[in-house]
């Protein structure tokens with residue numbers, strides 16, 4: 001697998017090299033926001049208001065579905081009057097009980113970890129909200145428990161349906177009065193996504209295309225990706241995951257201020273000094289910082305100081321600023337930019353962005 005940047009401007013390669021249609025799926029983000037909102041309203045997610053405010057919200061989901069919980073928590077923000085946690089495993093923590101809301105999210109509606117948690121939630125008498133494929137095992141669990149279920153029309157990989165899977169959670173948060181979120185907000189988010197999709201479209205060439213530029217920055221490096229606020233950190237985590245699954249590429253995720261107490265030390269290490277893979281006098285490490293317009297003042301100082309530190313050591317740096325007034329708009333535009341970049345990175349290496357052979361093999365081995 002060699003990196004050939006000219007592939008990014010070869011329209012034929014961008015379609016033939018993407019048989020699973022990851023680029024068109026990424027381009028559908030705005031439509032997914034609108035459909036996610038409509039489906040949540042039709043499924044009467046507002047019925048959750050009847051439960052009163054839960055003690056805590058636990059969002060159960062894996063991979064491209066679990067990120068929905070992180071996005072929800074970051075949009076509700078630091079002023080949340082209750083804990084919102086994402087659970088990426090098989091077991092509900094012991095403290096979760098009947099006064100809590102468990103939201104199970106699964107694009108296929110058939111992921112074993114998520115189904116296990118949904119079943120435990122029903123047994124413990126928690127309120128359950130399900131979001132996922134129609135006519136799926138998850139829907140069966142929710143229906144049996146008379147729980148609200150949002151049957152979103154997912155097609156392909158869950159990671160390519162992130163907004164279909166996330167928007168119903170934001171609608172639920174609004175029903176619980178955790179934040180104001182109406183159709184106008186989702187329309188603004190959809191418009192921001194349309195704008196980013198236009199700028200990152202396949203026919204737009206690398207030198208003006210922010211998605212292709214980010215892929216060019218990341219290629220042939222070990223990216224260390226940081227966020228400088230809760231919202232930017234969700235986008236940074238998503239970018240690392242998308243590089244893993246779309247481009248089959250390693251990436252290291254970090255979040256300020258914690259990264260300033262640990263990962264920053266790698267700026268003085270062997271990968272910052274030279275390209276340990278090629279044994280050439282270049283640099284393997286690249287620092288990618290996603291920044292938000294709303295940052296704690298100390299995080300702004302940490303971000304600026306870290307970037308200076310990296311540059312003084314000749315560690316290459318990419319800094320991307322989130323756009324938009326609302327945290328959901330800002331997260332959405334950064335996430336979409338990363339979704340494009342990870343897909344273009346895959347295509348630049350002639351890697352199929354949709355395939356997940358190793359994941360399927362791992363699943364097959366544990367099911368035996």
Ligand SMILES: O=P(O)(O)OC[C@H]1O[C@](O)(CO)[C@@H](O)[C@@H]1O
Nearest residue numbers: 062063064065106107108111158
């Ligand atoms: O959304 P689902 O279907 O629950 O899947 C969760 C994750 O598991 C996978 O299907 C891989 O096992 C990913 O593609 C996905 O992100």
